[in-house]
Amino acid sequence: TLSLTEGTATPTGLVATIEVFDLSGGALLAAGGTVTPQSRPYVYYLSASWAASAGATSYTFQYCRGGTTCSTQVVSVTSASPPITGSQYTVSVQACSAGGCSAYSAAVIPTVIQD
Numbered sequence: 001t002l003s004l005t006e007g008t009a010t011p012t013g014l015v016a017t018i019e020v021f022d023l024s025g026g027a028l029l030a031a032g033g034t035v036t037p038q039s040r041p042y043v044y045y046l047s048a049s050w051a052a053s054a055g056a057t058s059y060t061f062q063y064c065r066g067g068t069t070c071s072t073q074v075v076s077v078t079s080a081s082p083p084i085t086g087s088q089y090t091v092s093v094q095a096c097s098a099g100g101c102s103a104y105s106a107a108v109i110p111t112v113i114q115d
Contacts, residue, residue, distance in 0.1 A: 009053040011050040011056075011078075012051050014105050016047065016048035017112075018045065018089065020043075021042065044085060046081060046084045047081045048061060053102065055095075056096060057097050059075050059080075060074050061093050062094075063084065064089060089110055
C-alpha cells in the first residue's frame, strides 16, 4: 500500500514474538499458550522484524500494551527490540522517508514463547 502524499510503501511481513523467562524456574504457559498470571519474577523480551520498504530511510515501530498505552521506537533497520513489561501487546510499523511516513501496518499480536 502506498501513501499517496509521501510515496513510501507501508511495510509488510511484520512478525513479532515475546519471549517470557520465568526467573523462578516454574511452568508459565497454560493450555492454549496463554500466560498464566502468578506472582513470579518474569523477564519479557519483544522482538519484531518486517520487510524493507523501497525508499524508506527509517521505520517507526509502535508497540501498544493492552491496546491503550502505546510507545514508539525509531530505527534505521527492519527490526526492533524495545524493552517491555508484560506480554499483552500489539505491534505495527510505518516506513518513513524525506517525504514523510506511510500509514502504519496492520497491528500484529506477538507470539508468546516461554523459555
